[in-house]
Every structure is written in C-alpha cells, then in structure tokens.
Amino acid sequence: MDKIIVKGGHALKGTIPISGAKNATLPALAATLLTGERIHLSNIPHLKDVTTMLELLGQHGSAITVDERLGVEIDNSGVNNFRAPYDLVRTMRASILVMGPLVARHGMAEISLPGGCAIGSRPVNLHIDGLRAMGAEITLDEGYIRARADRLHGAHIILNPVTVTGTENLLMAATLAKGRTILENAAREPEVTDLAIFLNKMGARIQGLGSSILVIDGVDELHGTEHRIIPDRIETATFMVAAAVTGGDILLTDTDPEALETPIQIMREAGMAVELPEPGRIRVHVPDALRPVDLETCPYPGFPTDLQAQMLVLNSLARGTSRITETVFENRFMHVSELQRLGADIRVHGNIAEVHGVDHLLGAPVMATDLRASASLVLAGLAARGATTISRVYHIDRGYERIEEKLQALGADIQRTTS
Numbered sequence: 522m523d524k525i526i527v528k529g530g531h532a533l534k535g536t537i538p539i540s541g542a543k544n545a546t547l548p549a550l551a552a553t554l555l556t557g558e559r560i561h562l563s564n565i566p567h568l569k570d571v572t573t574m575l576e577l578l579g580q581h582g583s584a585i586t587v588d589e590r591l592g593v594e595i596d597n598s599g600v601n602n603f604r605a606p607y608d609l610v611r612t613m614r615a616s617i618l619v620m621g622p623l624v625a626r627h628g629m630a631e632i633s634l635p636g637g638c639a640i641g642s643r644p645v646n647l648h649i650d651g652l653r654a655m656g657a658e659i660t661l662d663e664g665y666i667r668a669r670a671d672r673l674h675g676a677h678i679i680l681n682p683v684t685v686t687g688t689e690n691l692l693m694a695a696t697l698a699k700g701r702t703i704l705e706n707a708a709r710e711p712e713v714t715d716l717a718i719f720l721n722k723m724g725a726r727i728q729g730l731g732s733s734i735l736v737i738d739g740v741d742e743l744h745g746t747e748h749r750i751i752p753d754r755i756e757t758a759t760f761m762v763a764a765a766v767t768g769g770d771i772l773l774t775d776t777d778p779e780a781l782e783t784p785i786q787i788m789r790e791a792g793m794a795v796e797l798p799e800p801g802r803i804r805v806h807v808p809d810a811l812r813p814v815d816l817e818t819c820p821y822p823g824f825p826t827d828l829q830a831q832m833l834v835l836n837s838l839a840r841g842t843s844r845i846t847e848t849v850f851e852n853r854f855m856h857v858s859e860l861q862r863l864g865a866d867i868r869v870h871g872n873i874a875e876v877h878g879v880d881h882l883l884g885a886p887v888m889a890t891d892l893r894a895s896a897s898l899v900l901a902g903l904a905a906r907g908a909t910t911i912s913r914v915y916h917i918d919r920g921y922e923r924i925e926e927k928l929q930a931l932g933a934d935i936q937r938t939t940s
C-alpha cells in the first residue's frame with residue numbers, strides 16, 4: 522500500500538496552479554445523465570473520486586472520451602442500466618448524485634445505500650424525502666434505494682439541515698419535473714451554483730443561483746453543452762495553510778479568492794499575509810508568528826468543514842490557545858489523535874477542539890482516516906522536524922491532484938513509496 526514520507530522544515534516557495542474542484546466535478550458528471558446529447562466538461566481534476574464517477578457512468582451505459590488536456594466528452598444516448606452498485610457506492614458516497622438524474626430522465630434508479638463513514642453517520646433521508654415529494658415511489662430493500670416515477674412533478678421542499686449533495690440531487694431532478702419546484706434552505710456552496718449554471722446552459726430554468734431559495738421550472742428535455750469546472754477552493758486553502766505552516770511564500774494561480782472570503786478573513790486574523798495581486802491569483806506569506814484563531818465550521822458562506830483539519834494544524838503552531846467548533850459533521854476529529862502523535866496539543870470536548878499552540882511538531886508515523894484528515898497530516902509533516910510517514914494515503918488521492926508533485930515543485934521534501 523502507498524505511503525507518503527514527508528521530511529519537514531522546508532519553507533515552500535514558488536507558483537502552483539490550482540485544479541478544478543472535485544465537489545463541482547462530481548455533480549456535473551452526474552448531471553450529464555439528464556440528456557442524451559453530448560456534453561463537454563473541462564478543467565476536470567485527475568482524482569480517484571472522478572475516476573470512480575466515470576466508472577459509475579460507464580456502467581450505466583455512458584460513452585466517455587477522456588482527453589488529458591481538453592477534458593471529458595460524455596454521450597448518454599445509450600444509458601440502459603439504472604443501478605449504482607454497492608462496490609462503487611461504498612468507495613464514494615457522492616455516487617448518490619446519479620439518483621436524481623436517473624429518476625428524472627429514465628423514471629428509475631437503484632442506488633446502494635451509502636452507509637456511514639469516517640466523519641459520521643451521514644444519512645441521505647433528505648435526498649429520499651425530496652424525491653418522494655416530487656412524486657417518486659421509493660422503497661429500501663436489500664441495501665438499495667429503489668426509486669420509480671413516471672414523471673416527477675414540482676414540489677415545495679424545505680431542506681433541514683442544509684445539505685450540499687441533497688440540494689444538488691433535487692436540483693438536477695427538478696430540471697425535468699413537470700411544473701415548479703422550490704428548494705428552500707438550499708446549500709449555497711459555490712459548487713452548487715456551478716452546477717446550476719451548468720444546468721441552465723443545458724436548457725434548465727433555475728432562478729435564485731447562489732441564494733438559499735432555488736426556484737426551478739421543469740422543462741421537457743435538456744440539451745448538450747460545454748462547461749468549465751470552477752477551481753477547487755479547498756485545494757487552494759490547503760496550499761495556503763501549507764505556505765503558512767512552513768514559513769513559505771507562494772503564489773497560487775487558476776483559482777478564485779471570492780469563493781474563500783471567510784477562510785481568507787480567518788487566515789488573516791491568524792497572521793497570514795494573503796494578497797490578491799490579480800484576478801484568479803493568491804499570494805500567501807507569513808510576516809510574523811502565527812496567532813491562534815477561534816472558528817466554527819458552517820455551511821457556505823461560513824467556514825468550510827473541509828478546512829477544519831487543516832486549520833487545526835495552523836492553530837497547533839500558533840502562539841496561544843484557540844477553539845475550533847465542528848457543527849456540520851458529528852465525528853470529524855479523527856485526525857486529532859494522529860496530530861497528537863506529532864506533538865500537537867489538542868483536546869477534544871464534544872464537537873469542540875481546544876488547541877494549545879506548541880513551539881514545533883516532531884515527525885512520526887501516522888495514519889490517514891479520511892480525505893481532509895490526510896491533508897492535515899501532510900501539512901503537519903511539512904511543518905514538523907524530522908520525517909513523517911503517512912499510511913492509507915489512498916484517501917488523499919480521492920481529492921488532491923498530484924499533491925506530492927505540486928508540493929515538490931514548491932520545494933517540499935515529500936515522496937511516495939509503494940510497498
């Protein structure tokens with residue numbers, strides 16, 4: 522199994538391009554199932570989760586052409602299998618995103634129930650209840666969600682709690698439903714808005730983009746189009762923290778600072794110099810010692826839960842005490858015990874992590890538990906004295922494109938070993 526070995530203590534310096542957003546790519550790929558006409562998607566990141574979603578589409582009957590440079594072309598005129606099997610869904614929960622499009626266009630879907638995962642129980646009740654409200658008949662048997670509908674109809678759906686993929690699933694389904702659907706308390710993440718923009722290019726009639734109320738007037742069919750995926754805000758911020766914890770100075774290109782307003786504000790409070798020299802670029806350096814910052818994860822535009830683990834590392838190296846409160850997922854502090862192995866002083870009380878800054882971290886063997894947790898271990902390893910060996914790194918390949926190559930280009934001593 523692959524391991525990553527990081528030898529810390531090198532200040533990161535240089536320029537690195539940011540990849541397309543994983544969490545915008547996955548729903549966009551699922552959305553292609555809404556039409557039989559050709560779709561072209563560009564700025565697709567090379568990630569394990571993207572490969573899994575392409576594999577899922579392939580087994581539904583999609584014809585897919587991947588061009589490393591230009592993107593992905595998908596022709597769904599031959600889709601003839603409506604089952605998302607356990608073997609694929611268990612490796613990627615976002616497989617549930619094919620449910621809305623399959624029911625809306627083909628009148629049926631059989632999706633393996635995703636089950637729990639390392640960051641909590643993560644139910645999909647809102648996806649199911651929403652489709653039921655739109656007229657789908659849904660049963661749960663043998664571990665599968667079986668959904669049927671002649672044609673979905675519009676509905677007024679209130680999502681509570683706010684759910685990103687739940688909003689995306691129902692938004693996609695509503696584009697082909699008869700009549701008007703209103704999604705209230707919809708997720709406002711930039712990835713949801715990117716999906717809505719893409720769907721409107723396909724001929725959907727969605728209003729309220731970027732707000733918490735999405736109004737969708739269903740149409741009879743959608744058509745082919747082209748779309749460029751937005752930059753990955755979580756990859757961007759992860760590199761920003763990497764610069765900060767190594768005392769580096771880096772320039773990130775092909776990104777979008779606007780999607781990171783709250784994290785940038787928090788990072789500035791933490792003593793990071795974040796400059797926006799021109800559109801799509803962010804320069805990060807650290808003029809002085811890092812300061813502790815309190816934060817609470819929240820749905821967008823709040824501070825993203827997908828950056829919580831990285832901020833724990835930043836706070837671990839700040840002078841003083843801080844508190845990080847996780848409000849989105851019930852069990853997203855699995856990385857704390859691994860960070861403690863490197864010398865971080867973090868105490869978890871329920872959903873609050875109390876962080877006492879330490880002078881330095883010391884390298885040690887650690888294990889990745891989920892995607893963002895593994896990113897935090899890489900960050901800690903980059904900052905630590907000595908070598909950190911991270912096992913179970915397959916988690917990181919799900920969401921970070923060529924992470925060790927990008928970090929090497931910035932001067933990090935990071936290698937992957939295969940044993």
Ligand code: EPU
Nearest residue numbers: 544615643644645646647648682683684685686849850892
């Ligand atoms: N929830 C319910 N019922 C539902 C759906 C969600 O109770 O039917 C709860 C969840 O248990 C959780 C909260 O709602 O407590 C929010 O979960 P959400 O549904 O928004 O999460 P998700 O859609 O499954 C997406 C991202 C995650 C990211 C979260 C929160 C994708 C593919 N995944 O997950 O990304 O953490 O939103 O922003 O978009 C990652 O990239 O590492 C990752 C985990």
